[in-house]
Amino acid sequence: MVTIYDIAAKANVSAMTVSRVINNTGKISEKTRAKVKRVMEELNYVPNQTARSLVLQQTKLLFLLITDIMNPFYTTLARGAEDAAKKSGYRLLFGNSDENLEKESDYITTILTARVDGVLVAPAGDPSLPHLESLRRHNVPFVLLDREVPGIACDIVLGDSKDGARRLVEHLIALGHRSIAMVNGSSSISSARLRLQGYQDGLKLNDLPYDERYVYETSFGPLNDLTEMEQWIERMDPLPTAIVAGNNVLAIEVMRLLRDRGIGVPEHMSIVCFDDLGPYSEIEPFLTVAAQQAYQFGYMGMQMLIERIQERGTSLPWKKIVLPADLIIRRSVKDIT
Amino acid sequence: MVTIYDIAAKANVSAMTVSRVINNTGKISEKTRAKVKRVMEELNYVPNQTARSLVLQQTKLLFLLITDIMNPFYTTLARGAEDAAKKSGYRLLFGNSDENLEKESDYITTILTARVDGVLVAPAGDPSLPHLESLRRHNVPFVLLDREVPGIACDIVLGDSKDGARRLVEHLIALGHRSIAMVNGSSSISSARLRLQGYQDGLKLNDLPYDERYVYETSFGPLNDLTEMEQWIERMDPLPTAIVAGNNVLAIEVMRLLRDRGIGVPEHMSIVCFDDLGPYSEIEPFLTVAAQQAYQFGYMGMQMLIERIQERGTSLPWKKIVLPADLIIRRSVKDIT
DNA sequence: TATTTTAAGGTTATCGATAACATTAATCTT
DNA sequence: AAGATTAATGTTATCGATAACCTTAAAATA
The missing domain is CATH 1.10.260.40 (lambda repressor-like DNA-binding domains)
Structure with a gap:
């Protein structure tokens, strides 16, 4: 060399x-x-950037840790983050935790040893707290995405989960649905909790009863075992007329399960969910969704991170950005009024 | 610290x-x-990995350069690459060239300055040659993905584009189609050229004429201007009964354009394409595709790369892996026999 | 017992770049 | 013209870790 x-x-x-x-x-x-x-x-x-980094004590490397690289919400977000990083002359490393705490922990180690200048994290959930504390202890600036973690104060970009979920439910109600179920991500994830609350609020505001047998909690991530979900569907008697899914992945899985058992969507069951499906939603405009501004999550999060890095030392107050979700109505809901 | x-x-x-x-x-x-x-x-x-890298003359960092992070073919491929890298104790950096030579060039610079140990590249096309020569000159091992670049000898993982395209065409012919058009990526990309050849072979084998007015060449990547494609569709007179798209992105764009002009798919126009659509194909099993083994592209490519790195010095012959495509028949083709 | 061997650890140089300070020779100042 | 300034460049130390070599005391061997 x-x-x-x-x-x-x-x-x-x-x-x-x-x-x-x-x-x-x-x-x-x-x-x-x-x-x-x-x-x-x-x-x-x-x-040789390696030698440079050693003496300058900065790598000009940032890291984006997402929980599902196959999910269009996160790839769109990544695009936003990449664009914003590039604009400021930073390079970007990606990691993919698969909603898995151990993989997340591995990436935290990578982040610390690689001495990246800052991190954008979509945490796996509340148990991610020690990971974030570790970043904090080692003075690595970070910005959280999409999920709050109780116990840590920091910059964060969130979607308005409660409001979005409530609107999904009220949309269903407006089309005549009275029996509405929900599949959701783990309750150790703040956005899942808020989406559940939004769902409950939606019911309550319309004087519909809340029945916890109609709520099933699993993971937002790639699911490998669907038997539990299957059992949940079997247990619901009578079947609801509509299901709210906590995110796009869950919507797809439930739909597949229903169709396998001969329950057509939207003929026999209506489905709505959080997060859009990227380009796919154009090919068959099907799922009615509460679309989050994925690109903005990444772009604004990255801006906050870079600002935080550049103002190092000065103590800016923590910032919190809450982005609204857009209800996009397509044809996965049957009008039964 | x-x-x-x-x-x-x-x-x-x-x-x-x-x-x-x-x-x-x-x-x-x-x-x-x-x-x-x-x-x-x-x-x-x-x-401090930075200090370690400096003295050890290796970073344990690998790089994956893809051309479209929103395309499920590449995210699936990335998953494979990530898994294989992790298995051997390497970390992985991603970059996204957007089918754009300048962005690709920026990433090549990043790769060289960051002193990564090896690179997995899906090149933007034949003009990527100088970029690859630059890697070679600086002794950075690399493996090409999905596209050959004339003028450079190296390890590579390819799909059987010609065969896949021919089978798509013959599937259409079997269902009665006689007038078949093609939208394709740039002819400066080897896989686009082979797909065109496969298309031509399919026609010839069935004694159908080849008419170049029925072939439109554009970019595989995110398209920002569709007016040319629109004009192409208008120019075709009579309209074909089916279109073969060079990849999934093109299929989506053509379909949208057709539907906007009231031409229903598959009622009035059949569409097939290369590459599947990831999770979306499960929610509405619609597009008939020649699915490539995306995960394997990444996994096997990464294995080859790591082997190449570890056998540095010894001169293994260049390896070429060709993966077949699977024809997945769904409902975007109308039977008109 | 005298000599080797070995276990356990220390010293010094090095990777490639940059910050901080030092050195020239030329130019400016009064 | 003598000292002060400045433009242009060089020297040395440093970042954090590791390789290569060195030291010492104890254990093993002849």
């Missing part, structure tokens, strides 16, 4: 002069600048 | 002893080992 010293030797200057040319610092005569640049081109010199 | 020296001082040993404890090398008495470990825990020590 060509180093700054190789350049220096060939150009008959000191390494420091080469460094100055590279970084455009100090005073360098036009002649030497040109000479050094020529030699750099000749030898195909590329600076 | 706590360093190895802080640990050494507090434990009354030398830095080297601490290093030995961390890496389990050399001979250390149980007593000192325990003492050092205790101090490391007390001070929350985390090794």
Whole structure:
């Protein structure tokens, strides 16, 4: 590998002069600048970021930890984060925890050893607290995405989960539904709790009873075992006329399960959910959803993170951004008024 | 930040002893080992990968450069790559070129300065050649994914594009279609060229004429201007009864365009394409596709890359893996026999 | 007992870049 | 013209970890 010293030797200057040319610092005569640049081109010199990071004590690397790389909500979010990072000259590392605390823990280790300058985290849930405390202890700035974690104060970008869920429920009610069930992510995740509350609020505001047998709690993430969900569906007697899914992945899984058992959507069962499906929703505009502004989650979160990094030392108050969800009505709900 | 020296001082040993404890090398008495470990825990020590990389001349970082992070083909591929990387103790950086040579070039710079140990690249196309030459010149091992680039010899994982396209066409023909058009990615991309050939082969094998007015070439990537595609559709007179799309993104865009103009799919136009749609194909099993083994692309590519890195110096012959595509028949094609 | 061997640890140099300080020679000031 | 300033460049120390070599005391061997 060509180093700054190789350049220096060939150009008959000191390494420091080469460094100055590279970084455009100090005073360098036009002649030497040109000479050094020529030699750099000749030898195909590329600076060693590793060495730089060591002395500068910053890597210009940021990290985005998401919980499901197959979920269009997160890939769209990643796009936003990437764009914002690039704009400020940072590079971005991605990690994918699969809603799994152990994988998340591995990534936290990676983050700490790689000495990234900051992290954007969609935490797996409340038990992520020690991971965040670890980041805090090691002075790594971070911004939370989509989920709050009780016990830690920090910058955060949230969706208005309660309101979104309530609107989904009221949409169903407006179309005549009176028996509405819910599949949700783990109650150790703040957004799942709020979506449940929104669901309950929606029922209460319309004088409908809340029956916990009509609520099933599982994981937001890729599900490997659907037998429990199947049993839940069997247990509901009578079947509801509609189901609210806590996110897009759950909606897809429930729908598949229902169809496998001959229960058509939307003919025999209506389904709505949180989060849109990215480009797929264009090919068959099917699911009625409370779409979150995924790109904005990433973009604004990244902006907050970078601001936090740059204002290091000064103590800005923690910021909290709450983005509303848009109700997009398509055809997964049957009008039974 | 706590360093190895802080640990050494507090434990009354030398830095080297601490290093030995961390890496389990050399001979250390149980007593000192325990003492050092205790101090490391007390001070929350985390090794500095930056310093390590500098002296070891390796970062244990790999890079995956894809061309469209919103495309389920690539996110699935990324999952495979991630799993394989993790298995061998490597961390993975992602980049997203958006089928854009300039963005690709930026990522190549990032890759070189970050001194990653190896790269998995889905190149933007034939003009990516200088980028690959740059990697080669700097001795960065790489494996190509999905697309060949004339002029460079290297390890590569490909799909059987020609065969897949031919089978899509013959499927259409079997269902009575005689007038079949094609939207394709740029002819500067090897897989686009092969898909076009497969399309032509399919026609020829069935004694159907090839008419280049029925072929439209654009980009595989996110399209921002659809007017040209619109004009192409208008120009075709009479309209074909079916369209083969070079990939899933194109299929979605064409379908939207057709539907906007009142041409229903599959009632008035049949559509098939390369690459499946990930989870979405489960919610509305609609598009008939030649599904590529996306996960395997990533997994096997990563394995090849890691092998290449580990056998550095020895000169293994270049390997080429060709994965077949699976024809998945759904309901986007109308039977008109 | 004298000599090797080994276990357990320490010292020093190094990776590639940059910050801080030092050195020249030329230019400016009064 | 003598000292002060400045432009242009060089020297040395440093970031945190590890490789390669060195030291010492105890254990093993002849």
